[in-house]
Amino acid sequence: MTRRLRGFFLEIWLPVAVVGGWWFLSEDSTSPFFPPLRVIVDAFEANWVFERIGSDLLPSLQRFGLGLAIAAVAGIAVGTMLGLWTPVRRATAPVVDFLRSIPAPALISIMILLIGFDDKMKVSSIALASFFPVLLNTIDGVRGVEPQQLDMARAYKLSRRHRIFRIILPAATPQIFAGLRIALAVALLVMAFSEMFASTNGLGFFILFAQETYRIPDMWSGIIMLGLVGYAVNVVFLLVERRALRWHRGWRATARDAGGAA
Amino acid sequence: MQSLEVKQLSKTYGTNEHAVQAIRELTFDVQQGEFVCIVGPSGCGKTTLLKCLSGLLAPTAGAAFLEGKRIDGPSDGLALVFQEYSRSLLPWMTVRGNVVLPLLAQRLRKKERELRAAEALAAVGLSDFADRHPWQLSGGMQQRVAIARALAYKPSLLLMDEPFASVDAQTRADLEDLVLKVHADFGITVVFVTHDIDESVYLSDRIVVLTQRPTTVKEVVEVHLPRPRAQMATKELAEFTRLRGHVFRLIKGDTADAPPAVSEPAAYEAVIS
Amino acid sequence: MQGLRGTALPVLGTVAFFALIELAVVTGVVAETSLPRPTSIAKALFELVQTGSFWGAVGNTMKGWALGLGLAIAAAVPIGIAVGSSQWLYRSVRFVVDFIRPIPSIALLPLFILVFGIDLQLKVYIIALGAFWPLFFQTMYGVQDVDPVARDTATAYRLGRFMRFFFLSLPGATPYIATGLRISASIALLLGVGTEMVVGLSGIGQDIFKAQYAGQPAHAFALIASSGLLGVAIAIGFNRLERRTLRWHPSQRRELPS
Numbered sequence: 001m002t003r004r005l006r007g008f009f010l011e012i013w014l015p016v017a018v019v020g021g022w023w024f025l026s027e028d029s030t031s032p033f034f035p036p037l038r039v040i041v042d043a044f045e046a047n048w049v050f051e052r053i054g055s056d057l058l059p060s061l062q063r064f065g066l067g068l069a070i071a072a073v074a075g076i077a078v079g080t081m082l083g084l085w086t087p088v089r090r091a092t093a094p095v096v097d098f099l100r101s102i103p104a105p106a107l108i109s110i111m112i113l114l115i116g117f118d119d120k121m122k123v124s125s126i127a128l129a130s131f132f133p134v135l136l137n138t139i140d141g142v143r144g145v146e147p148q149q150l151d152m153a154r155a156y157k158l159s160r161r162h163r164i165f166r167i168i169l170p171a172a173t174p175q176i177f178a179g180l181r182i183a184l185a186v187a188l189l190v191m192a193f194s195e196m197f198a199s200t201n202g203l204g205f206f207i208l209f210a211q212e213t214y215r216i217p218d219m220w221s222g223i224i225m226l227g228l229v230g231y232a233v234n235v236v237f238l239l240v241e242r243r244a245l246r247w248h249r250g251w252r253a254t255a256r257d258a259g260g261a262a
Numbered sequence: 263m264q265s266l267e268v269k270q271l272s273k274t275y276g277t278n279e280h281a282v283q284a285i286r287e288l289t290f291d292v293q294q295g296e297f298v299c300i301v302g303p304s305g306c307g308k309t310t311l312l313k314c315l316s317g318l319l320a321p322t323a324g325a326a327f328l329e330g331k332r333i334d335g336p337s338d339g340l341a342l343v344f345q346e347y348s349r350s351l352l353p354w355m356t357v358r359g360n361v362v363l364p365l366l367a368q369r370l371r372k373k374e375r376e377l378r379a380a381e382a383l384a385a386v387g388l389s390d391f392a393d394r395h396p397w398q399l400s401g402g403m404q405q406r407v408a409i410a411r412a413l414a415y416k417p418s419l420l421l422m423d424e425p426f427a428s429v430d431a432q433t434r435a436d437l438e439d440l441v442l443k444v445h446a447d448f449g450i451t452v453v454f455v456t457h458d459i460d461e462s463v464y465l466s467d468r469i470v471v472l473t474q475r476p477t478t479v480k481e482v483v484e485v486h487l488p489r490p491r492a493q494m495a496t497k498e499l500a501e502f503t504r505l506r507g508h509v510f511r512l513i514k515g516d517t518a519d520a521p522p523a524v525s526e527p528a529a530y531e532a533v534i535s
Numbered sequence: 536m537q538g539l540r541g542t543a544l545p546v547l548g549t550v551a552f553f554a555l556i557e558l559a560v561v562t563g564v565v566a567e568t569s570l571p572r573p574t575s576i577a578k579a580l581f582e583l584v585q586t587g588s589f590w591g592a593v594g595n596t597m598k599g600w601a602l603g604l605g606l607a608i609a610a611a612v613p614i615g616i617a618v619g620s621s622q623w624l625y626r627s628v629r630f631v632v633d634f635i636r637p638i639p640s641i642a643l644l645p646l647f648i649l650v651f652g653i654d655l656q657l658k659v660y661i662i663a664l665g666a667f668w669p670l671f672f673q674t675m676y677g678v679q680d681v682d683p684v685a686r687d688t689a690t691a692y693r694l695g696r697f698m699r700f701f702f703l704s705l706p707g708a709t710p711y712i713a714t715g716l717r718i719s720a721s722i723a724l725l726l727g728v729g730t731e732m733v734v735g736l737s738g739i740g741q742d743i744f745k746a747q748y749a750g751q752p753a754h755a756f757a758l759i760a761s762s763g764l765l766g767v768a769i770a771i772g773f774n775r776l777e778r779r780t781l782r783w784h785p786s787q788r789r790e791l792p793s
Contacts, residue, residue, distance in 0.1 A: 007626070014627045015634075033649045091548025101721070101766030105729035106759045109743050113752050114569045148349040155316050155342045156364035156415065166363065170354045189639040189725075196644065196733050204642070208733075211645030223642050230637025251353040251397040 067126025079138025137179025141172025603662025615674025673715025677708025
């Protein structure tokens with residue numbers, strides 16, 4: 001068997017075994033909480049192909065997307081400013097450290113108190129919680145730019161705009177993406193949370209409501225849907241990251257081969 | 263006309279009792295079109311001197327003049343090639359992108375920029391690699407990119423800070439010849455800092471020998487070797503051997519009563535932290 | 536002299552921040568019913584700290600946190616080491632892990648409610664599930680990230696598998712594990728407070744929820760602030776630990792400039 005084929009089977013045997021095992025082990029299940037996989041699949045089909053996509057999936061995705069977008073833009077912008085402006089960064093450091101240590105559900109409470117129970121609150125909660133990882137990583141990325149590159153920019157009298165957009169931001173991109181990856185997970189979490197806690201639609205609400213009304217297969221279908229959403233979002237993100245950081249991978253590879261930092 | 267005039271240049275880091283005087287009353291000049299090397303013992307203020315000359319650092323006393331104008335900030339007439347090529351080249355840009363970058367600050371149309379970049383890359387022999395990324399090239403080639411970047415800038419003075427220190431000996435020989443060729447073809451004035459004595463004799467018209475910290479000019483040595491220079495032929499001349507011995511003794515003799523060796527960057531860090 | 540200058544800016548900035556909010560509320564830019572004045576919040580916090588029930592709630596939250604985190608450590612470190620050490624295992628579990636990991640453990644909350652009912656167990660398992668992942672991945676990366684030169688040296692000296700593990704992989708992995716601990720610790724707090732809120736288990740989260748619904752914004756904000764302070768304490772503690780392990784790590788020892 002060729003190497004590639006073996007590699008393929010190596011990566012696939014466990015998922016297949018898990019799904020298969022689940023199917024067969026649960027087939028005769030009489031437990032109310034763990035219905036047969038077959039039943040769950042039926043419920044999934046009934047709910048999400050394509051019945052509730054408009055009523056529950058889309059609102060969730062919209063909140064998620066909007067909150068994350070706001071967090072990304074704000075985080076990168078503010079992070080760049082704070083990264084470049086040392087006095088302001090130091091002045092705001094304690095407040096920032098404090099605010100970002102507040103557990104995300106408590107942030108949701110803040111938003112409820114400030115805004116109420118509508119969609120704006122959910123989007124704001126997602127945005128606020130996801131803002132901090134982007135902010136902090138952007139600051140780190142901006143501060144971590146190779147001083148030689150900045151010296152070179154100064155020696156050649158590059159304008160501030162050029163310095164920021166052609167040197168500082170590109171140099172910070174790997175770190176910014178690391179922050180975005182965390183923000184992604186946080187946004188998903190806060191989305192689910194806020195919907196369980198304070199909503200009348202959305203995936204999180206659907207899962208909790210199904211549990212409260214004892215529609216267990218529906219609950220399971222919601223959980224799987226959320227898993228699919230999380231997986232898909234991650235895959236998309238990784239693809240984008242791969243493209244944006246192509247230069248970074250090549251650069252690190254050669255630096256590594258040279259035995260560490262040149 | 264004098265391309266570069268350095269008058270009583272001094273730089274002290276810090277103002278308290280931990281103050282470190284890196285360079286003291288350094289004075290020398292460089293004529294138009296000359297190739298001048300600066301050598302000195304390790305830890306002397308070579309990098310400080312270059313930073314002052316390139317306008318990245320303000321001197322504490324004294325001044326430097328580029329073609330009669332005082333240097334108090336980065337200037338258009340001056341290009342700097344760093345030692346650590348891998349750190350000053352931008353890995354997210356192609357070779358061409360890197361060479362074009364300094365030209366963005368000047369009022370040039372895109373066509374002119376591209377033209378200059380192409381010329382510079384041709385001068386260093388890297389025309390075929392314009393679309394690669396710097397990290398895809400070898401160390402010697404990366405340093406050539408840095409040189410091309412300086413060339414495209416069309417400076418009247420080229421400052422080079424130990425540019426070939428991180429490169430292996432054979433590549434260094436090629437790069438030395440490249441610099442000589444560029445100097446001859448373009449007629450740029452070059453100030454070349456190195457710790458390699460052989461290299462300094464091989465390349466230059468004059469050698470400025472520096473002392474230990476607080477660094478000042480120990481002696482300026484005239485190099486009357488015939489041009490064009492050649493790696494084997496020039497180095498076999500008796501005059502070459504005499505010169506390198508002379509420079510070597512100037513530097514070594516100076517380290518006999520030297521202050522404790524603290525590397526420059528460490529001293530700087532200690533004072534500014 | 537340096538030290539004094541060092542603290543002036545942060546202090547000024549913090550004071551300015553709260554002063555601004557105070558001003559905004561006092562002048563009516565922000566309604567007092569939505570956002571109480573920082574001075575009112577501070578007062579509520581001061582009163583809160585003196586009540587026994589507050590500390591009881593803190594204790595309950597921390598109990599769940601500690602148990603959940605402990606469970607996560609007990610699972611994540613051995614499994615992380617195992618998967619990190621074996622290419623075969625790593626590639627086998629990769630797909631499943633990539634699929635399950637993005638599911639916020641909060642999504643399983645309804646299921647866990649069914650299985651465990653509403654008590655401490657629920658909170659502990661949710662926390663453990665969420666805190667497992669960062670620690671697992673960090674441990675795995677840590678074990679995998681061995682300096683190739685050191686590894687070749689070990690091979691050249693013919694060190695056996697066990698020796699290599701104890702002298703190469705494990706020490707090298709320690710900073711990673713410390714980083715994973717730091718991340719997991721804050722996630723554990725997050726999930727604990729969140730579970731308390733959604734489900735109504737005793738702890739800070741439930742107190743926040745009750746204060747919010749009782750229309751006592753100053754009280755609620757004071758509780759939220761104390762959850763933040765808890766988070767800060769945890770972050771500082773684990774940050775210190777992380778820095779300790781990094782200090783002796785070979786990659787962190789900076790070579791003196793020659």
